Amino acid sequence: MATITRPGSLRNPEVADLFEREDPDRVFDDLREIGHGSFGAVYYARHVTSKEVVAIKKMSYNGKQSAEKWQDILKEIRFLRNLRHPNTVTYRGCYLKESTVWLVMEYCLGSASDIIEVHRQPLREEEISAICEGCLSGLAYLHSLGKIHRDVKAGNILLTENGTVKLADFGSASIASPANSFVGTPYWMAPEVILAMDEGQYDGKVDVWSLGITCIELAERKPPYFNMNAMSALYHIAQNVAPKMSSPEWSKEFQHFVESCLQKNPPDRPTSARLLSVGTECNWNLLRTLLIQIEKWEL
Structure with a gap:
């Protein structure tokens, strides 16, 4: 019988490979909300070390249908990180903290x-x-x-x-x-x-x-x-x-x-x-x- 992986679990190496290991609160500062939707919210942020301005989409998988939310989030990460085109938004990394995924992308005005x-x-x-x-x-x-x-x-x-x-x-x-x-x-x-x-x-x-x-x-x-x-x-x-x-x-x-x-x-x-x-x-x-x-x- 197949094992059902709980939402947020990084025991699967392929899933763990999608996420950076650092604490995103230490990597980024100056967070300001610039948009929101049913998925969560998007923030303006600045990388502490490089000073690069980025956009961060925070997505929580808590609550009802958490397993489905988690799978949808993983699907979006995989989709975005494999895109390589000047007219698609650029992937910058992904972090996981307290049941919330931080999807980091290039910042657009x-x-x-x-x-x-x-x-x-x-x-x-x-x-x-x-x-x-x-x-x-x-x-x-x-x-x-x-x-x-x-x-x-x-x-x-x-x-x-x-x-x-x-x-x-x-x-x-x-x-x-x-x-x-x-x-x-x-x-x-x-x-x-x-x-x-x-x-x-x-x-x-x-x-x-x-x-x-x-x-x-x-x-x-x-x-x-x-x-x-x-x-x-x-x-x-x-x-x-x-x-x-x-x-x-x-x-x-x-x-x-x-x-x-x-x-x-x-x-x-x-x-x-x-x-x-x-x-x-x-x-x-x-x-x-x-x-x-x-x-x-x-x-």
């Missing part, structure tokens, strides 16, 4: 969602184009490895001080494609994810759909159906025609890009690699001429 909130207005088309380029580059990399992000949205798209786009938050990611789990954030969820439990599997094209919804979010400050409760939104996503940009003022190229991402039939939807190559053919650099200037909002 904020998310695309933060920028919308700070400026209280939509982004310009050139800025959205620059963000899309970085996202597609990161997604094409993930998809080439047979992985799916499954939670692409403005809140999970981070930007560094020099304007580099970073895909982040891989807590919902799938290490295998195709997949069939009902995972993600409702308003950004692709129709085939909603229908997967009844109608089979899906692949990385669900991230392309979510990117299309994110474009609308960045252009209009909210995703489609955001005025509805989550269950009603899921029904409309699955049953209605695909949403479109509400304003005709956007360029035909941008509207066509969003329309391509939001093809309801997955075979009609381009892959991330195809969209990236089309962007290259159109010269992304022309779209980056007004690359977003990020303000350092107070932490």
Whole structure:
């Protein structure tokens, strides 16, 4: 009979190898909370010795379903530490203290969602184009490895001080494609994810759909159906025609890009690699001429 390892146990060498041995409270100081969610909280911190500024995601596995929480945390650590791409957030290490995992990553100034909130207005088309380029580059990399992000949205798209786009938050990611789990954030969820439990599997094209919804979010400050409760939104996503940009003022190229991402039939939807190559053919650099200037909002 297989032995069930208790949450937090490091008796398994493969699990123990995921964690640094030092006390994280001695390794990092100047911790300040900069975000939170159902998983826990994210902190700004500084490495005591190197003085490098990092972001630390603290995740507790206490309470109900602790075994499932522990396994989900281990999955996210393994996923992130194996990524090697300029458009995915960089792993810096992991620590374990008092039933809490400290996942250390490179520090980014904020998310695309933060920028919308700070400026209280939509982004310009050139800025959205620059963000899309970085996202597609990161997604094409993930998809080439047979992985799916499954939670692409403005809140999970981070930007560094020099304007580099970073895909982040891989807590919902799938290490295998195709997949069939009902995972993600409702308003950004692709129709085939909603229908997967009844109608089979899906692949990385669900991230392309979510990117299309994110474009609308960045252009209009909210995703489609955001005025509805989550269950009603899921029904409309699955049953209605695909949403479109509400304003005709956007360029035909941008509207066509969003329309391509939001093809309801997955075979009609381009892959991330195809969209990236089309962007290259159109010269992304022309779209980056007004690359977003990020303000350092107070932490």
